[in-house]
Every structure is written in structure tokens, then in C-alpha cells.
Amino acid sequence: MKTDVLIIGGGPGGAATAMFLVREGIKPVILEQEEFPRYHIGESLTGEGGQVLRRLGFEGEMTKREHPVKHGVRVFGTTGQNSWYVPVSARDKEWNLSFSTTWQVRRSDFDTMMLKEAETRGATVMRGTATKPLLADDGAVRGVTVRWPDGKSEDIETQIVLDCSGQATFLANQRVTGPKYVGSYDKQVAFFSQVTGAVRGPGISGEDAKDNTLIFYAKKFHWAWFIPIDGDVVSVGMVTPRADFLAKKQTPEEFFRNELYDINPEVRKRIPEMNLVEKVHVIPNYSYQVRGFCGKGFICIGDAHRFIDPIFSFGLTVTMREAEFAAPLVREYLEGKRRNGDNPFAEHQVFCEKGIDNLEDMIDLFWEQPFAFATFVYHRYPDQLTDAFAGRIYPTEHQPSPAVVAFRKMLKRTREYDQDVYSVPIGSRFHPERAALWEPNSPVATTEQWMGAR
Amino acid sequence: MEIPQKLKEYIDNNRGSLPPITDPDEPLQIDSLGLIRLVAFLESDLGYRVEDEELIAENFATLRRLGELLATKTPTAPTAEAKASAQEGIPTFSAKRET
Ligand SMILES: Cc1cc2nc3c(=O)[nH]c(=O)nc-3n(C[C@H](O)[C@H](O)[C@H](O)COP(=O)(O)OP(=O)(O)OC[C@H]3O[C@@H](n4cnc5c(N)ncnc54)[C@H](O)[C@@H]3O)c2cc1C
Numbered sequence: 001m002k003t004d005v006l007i008i009g010g011g012p013g014g015a016a017t018a019m020f021l022v023r024e025g026i027k028p029v030i031l032e033q034e035e036f037p038r039y040h041i042g043e044s045l046t047g048e049g050g051q052v053l054r055r056l057g058f059e060g061e062m063t064k065r066e067h068p069v070k071h072g073v074r075v076f077g078t079t080g081q082n083s084w085y086v087p088v089s090a091r092d093k094e095w096n097l098s099f100s101t102t103w104q105v106r107r108s109d110f111d112t113m114m115l116k117e118a119e120t121r122g123a124t125v126m127r128g129t130a131t132k133p134l135l136a137d138d139g140a141v142r143g144v145t146v147r148w149p150d151g152k153s154e155d156i157e158t159q160i161v162l163d164c165s166g167q168a169t170f171l172a173n174q175r176v177t178g179p180k181y182v183g184s185y186d187k188q189v190a191f192f193s194q195v196t197g198a199v200r201g202p203g204i205s206g207e208d209a210k211d212n213t214l215i216f217y218a219k220k221f222h223w224a225w226f227i228p229i230d231g232d233v234v235s236v237g238m239v240t241p242r243a244d245f246l247a248k249k250q251t252p253e254e255f256f257r258n259e260l261y262d263i264n265p266e267v268r269k270r271i272p273e274m275n276l277v278e279k280v281h282v283i284p285n286y287s288y289q290v291r292g293f294c295g296k297g298f299i300c301i302g303d304a305h306r307f308i309d310p311i312f313s314f315g316l317t318v319t320m321r322e323a324e325f326a327a328p329l330v331r332e333y334l335e336g337k338r339r340n341g342d343n344p345f346a347e348h349q350v351f352c353e354k355g356i357d358n359l360e361d362m363i364d365l366f367w368e369q370p371f372a373f374a375t376f377v378y379h380r381y382p383d384q385l386t387d388a389f390a391g392r393i394y395p396t397e398h399q400p401s402p403a404v405v406a407f408r409k410m411l412k413r414t415r416e417y418d419q420d421v422y423s424v425p426i427g428s429r430f431h432p433e434r435a436a437l438w439e440p441n442s443p444v445a446t447t448e449q450w451m452g453a454r
Numbered sequence: 455m456e457i458p459q460k461l462k463e464y465i466d467n468n469r470g471s472l473p474p475i476t477d478p479d480e481p482l483q484i485d486s487l488g489l490i491r492l493v494a495f496l497e498s499d500l501g502y503r504v505e506d507e508e509l510i511a512e513n514f515a516t517l518r519r520l521g522e523l524l525a526t527k528t529p530t531a532p533t534a535e536a537k538a539s540a541q542e543g544i545p546t547f548s549a550k551r552e553t
Contacts, residue, residue: 077485081485082485082486082487083487084487084490369509369510370486371486371490371510371511372506372510374487374490375489375493375509378490378494379493379497380506406506409506409507410506410507
């Protein structure tokens with residue numbers, strides 16, 4: 001089989017990529033290994049995540065489907081008595097700031113809506129698993145081998161592969177990309193489920209709006225989230241260091257039920273009873289970074305190349321924004337441009353990397369210096385922080401802002417983007433034991449093995 | 455250690471029901487949000503500039519620590535803009551309030 005563009009993965013990254021490509025006049029094939037609807041974590045959008053959906057024409061549909069409207073994020077301090085709040089915001093062309101709203105989504109519904117709509121707009125969706133990349137003599141990706149549900153395999157020849165495979169990091173695992181590094185939050189484990197009967201905010205807008213994201217901070221690396229995903233159900237998750245979980249010798253569900261209330265006194269007020277309506281899911285080792293994630297014949301998008309930490313809900317935003325940035329470049333590539341040189345998408349790669357580096361500096365400062373961070377949010381850089389929380393993180397968006405510059409100063413960190421040394425993963429740089437996952441000295445052979453008990 | 459009278463009053467008035475501080479080594483017992491307000495007060499009302507690197511809770515733990523921090527600084531007259539924003543309360547996003 002042959003197609004110009006093959007997208008691996010039909011999650012929000014793959015579906016958004018397909019819809020932005022259709023706008024460029026390209027009809028891609030999306031390969032998705034799972035039957036939709038399927039459960040997935042990652043339910044809260046940022047302001048700019050909402051804007052991507054508006055640009056794709058989903059505002060009416062999102063409203064019709066009654067996805068909860070998010071006005072902001074409220075973060076409760078250790079005792080539960082104090083909280084700080086960051087409103088969802090937007091910028092117009094003149095960069096004037098205004099308050100805005102975005103959505104919380106039940107991923108099984110949202111992802112199905114996105115994938116179906118990509119198909120309606122002209123993409124071809126096929127059920128199957130990419131198993132091996134096909135490489136040309138010069139190392140360019142020229143397709144993939146696919147295993148169909150009936151067990152048969154077939155080669156799909158393409159001009160370009162867009163890897164939207166999420167944490168499966170297909171091309172990185174196949175070593176088509178540069179090395180994959182362990183991220184700074186690799187010792188964390190997330191436990192999550194859904195509850196009914198939770199107590200939401202009393203208001204309809206602002207800080208007390210009923211469908212806002214709540215974050216409960218306990219101490220460094222211990223926190224929980226509360227994200228309404230429909231009129232009845234709230235997604236609840238808890239993140240702790242892996243060592244804490246192993247020490248207790250409990251099943252994930254026991255651990256979740258036993259520990260959640262200890263995170264913060266506010267949790268019990270918000271979730272008076274643990275009516276779990278979904279099994280307790282576990283994801284360890286979600287923090288990683290792939291270098292060289294673009295090259296001849298391929299671009300990795302979203303989680304397929306990097307994920308830091310779920311604390312401020314940036315995953316969907318990043319994957320959909322990268323989809324939007326990549327689409328015109330893919331068109332140019334198909335038109336025969338960008339065919340010289342080692343990496344046709346080098347600029348895109350650094351552009352995306354800089355955006356996520358800005359997020360990483362923000363998240364790291366939150367964990368390292370919570371008091372300074374809260375002072376920045378409330379007093380020093382409120383506007384710049386609403387920008388970052390809204391996902392305006394890229395070099396075209398007044399970044400690095402004075403807030404990010406301050407984060408770096410406090411973290412004693414510099415970022416350099418020369419061809420060779422740019423963006424050496426911070427976690428790896430400061431922790432020599434965090435070797436690239438598949439360097440010769442790495443004790444871990446594959447990402448699957450590293451991902452452990454998934 | 456010199457603690458400006460206005461600052462001492464501000465702290466004593468912002469410790470809930472706790473009595474005024476008499477011992478310079480007594481913990482201020484101001485919660486984290488209160489500390490953020492204290493930083494805003496120092497900067498906007500008293501004209502001290504607290505550097506980002508100084509925003510560690512320990513620097514605000516006791517009157518003595520606070521005095522040591524301020525001893526390194528010369529206050530300037532607060533700007534009209536800073537004063538206005540402090541009066542509106544925090545946070546002071548430049549966006550219009552939601553209605
Ligand atoms: C604990 C936790 C909490 C999170 N909370 C949030 C949040 O609140 N907000 C937020 O925005 N983000 C959150 N995220 C991140 C979010 O889940 C991801 O960033 C987002 O799902 C990425 O979308 P994607 O389309 O890139 O990948 P995915 O949504 O993972 O989609 C990848 C798709 O590719 C398919 N696939 C994989 N390999 C193959 C293959 N070989 N062949 C064919 N198909 C394949 C998979 O079946 C899957 O459907 C969270 C993440 C974690 C771990």
C-alpha cells in the first residue's frame with residue numbers, strides 16, 4: 001500500500017495533525033491500533049488547547065456535548081486552607097490579555113469525536129499496529145510495516161511518517177530518532193480513577209466555577225488532581241514517588257483509597273466518599289525526552305517525543321499545537337522543498353523544544369521553590385504566568401518571558417540551542433545515572449521494559 | 455536589627471488572633487499566602503525590592519531573619535502604579551475581571 005502521509009496513532013495529536021493537513025490540501029492515512037472509544041488519561045485542556053479546538057471549528061460541538069467549562073486552576077497549599085488561582089486567559093493579535101475559558105474532556109468521548117471528524121474531513125483511518133519502520137539507504141523513513149488485526153502484515157510506503165503514538169514513542173523505540181532520555185520526574189507514579197458525588201465549586205465563573213481544575217499540593221512530589229469530566233463524574237488522580245508505593249506493599253487500588261485523603265485535608269471535603277466508577281489506573285515513568293525527534297521522512301508529535309509531568313495539564317495542548325505547527329511544513333516537504341540537508345525539520349524541532357523547555361523550567365521551579373513560585377503567580381509575574389498556564393510557551397509568544405528568565409536564574413540553569421548541545425535533558429545533565437535509555441551502558445534494553453508494570 | 459514600625463504593625467495585624475510579636479526569634483506564623491501579601495506590602499508600600507532569589511520562606515521566618523534581609527536594602531519611594539495595584543489586592547492580572 002502507498003500514501004503520501006502516514007500518521008501513527010489516532011489520539012488527539014494524530015487526529016489534530018490529520019485535520020490541519022486536510023486544511024493544507026493533504027489527505028493522510030491514520031493508523032490506530034485500538035478500537036475507539038477507549039479509556040485514556042489527560043482530561044484537562046489549557047486556554048490555548050481550547051483555542052486550537054476553536055480554530056479547528058469545534059466550539060459548537062464542544063458546547064453541544066456539554067464538556068465541562070474550565071475557567072481556571074486552583075492550587076491548594078499543604079494545609080488546604082489557602083489556595084492560589086490562575087485564570088484561563090487568551091491574547092488577541094495585539095497581545096492584549098483577556099480572561100477566557102477552555103474545556104475538560106472525557107477522553108474516550110473526545111478522542112472518538114476528534115478521530116471521526118478527521119475521517120469526515122478526508123483522512124483515512126485504519127485499524128492496525130505499526131511494528132517496524134522502513135528505511136531508505138540514507139536513513140530516511142520511507143514507510144512502516146503494519147500488523148493488521150487479522151495478524152497479517154503489510155508494508156505501507158510513504159513520503160513522510162508522523163509519529164503520534166503517544167507514550168509508546170514508536171520511532172524512538174525503533175531507534176530512528178536520537179536517544180531517548182529519562183526525564184526529571186521519572187521516579188513518580190500516577191494513580192487515577194473517576195468518582196461520583198464530588199463537591200465542586202459553588203460558582204459559575206472565576207475562582208469558584210464548578211468545573212475548574214483543582215490541584216492539591218502535599219509536599220514535594222506528592223499531589224492530587226480533581227478534574228470534572230461531565231455533570232456527575234470527576235477524574236481524580238494522585239501522584240507520589242514510586243518508593244512510597246513499593247514500601248506499602250498494597251495493590252494500586254488499596255494504595256489509592258488509603259492514601260488519597262492524606263494528600264491534603266481539602267481532598268476529603270471535595271470527595272466525601274470514594275465512589276469509584278472506573279478502575280484504578282497506574283502509570284509509572286511518564287517523564288522522558290527524545291532527542292532528534294525530526295528528520296528525513298519523519299516528525300514526532302506530542303507525547304511521541306516528550307512528556308515532563310502532568311501537574312499543570314499541558315499534554316493535549318502541546319500535542320495539538322505541535323500538530324498545527326507541523327502541517328504546513330509537511331505540505332512543503334511533499335512539494336519537494338526541504339529535501340536538502342540532514343534534517344528538513346531542524347527549525348521546527350528547536351522551536352518545539354524551546355516551548356517545552358519553558359514549561360520544564362516552570363514545573364521545576366514549582367517543585368523546587370513553591371513559595372517563590374506562588375509569589376510569582378500572585379505578585380511578581382501574574383500576566384506572564386497566565387500566559388504560561390494557558391500554554392503560550394513558544395518563541396513566537398513573547399517567550400522566554402521575564403518569568404521564565406527568573407525561573408532559570410533561580411534554578412541556576414542556562415539553555416543553549418547550538419546544533420549539538422541544545423536541550424541536553426536537564427534531568428540527565430544533573431543526574432549522571434540517568435543515562436539515555438538505550439546507550440550501551442544502559443541497564444534497560446527497551447522502553448517497554450522501563451515502563452514496567454503497565 | 456531595624457524593623458520599620460509600619461512593617462511591625464503590618465505583621466502583628468496579619469497573624470490572625472495571635473498576640474503581637476515580642477521575641478525577634480519567634481516564628482512569624484504567617485501562612486504562605488500571607489507571606490506573598492507581605493512581599494507585596496514590602497515592595498508596594500514600603501518600597502523595598504525583594505530579589506527573586508530571596509523568595510525563600512526561611513527569609514521570612516522570624517523578625518530577625520526579615521531584619522537581616524532588609525538590612526541589605528535601601529527602600530525607594532513606592533511608585534504610584536505599585537501602590538494602586540497593592541490596593542486592588544492580589545493577584546493583579548492586567549486582564550479585565552470576569553463578570
Ligand atoms: C497521569 C497523567 C495525567 C495527565 N493529565 C493531563 C491533563 O490533565 N491534561 C492534558 O492535556 N494532558 C494530560 N496528560 C498528558 C496526556 O495524556 C497526553 O499528553 C496526550 O494524551 C497526548 O496525546 P497524543 O495524541 O500525543 O498521544 P495519545 O493520546 O497517547 O495517543 C496515542 C495513540 O497512538 C496509538 N498507538 C500507539 N502506538 C501505536 C502503534 N505502534 N501503531 C498504531 N497505533 C499506535 C495509541 O493506541 C493511542 O491511541 C496526562 C498524562 C499523565 C501520564
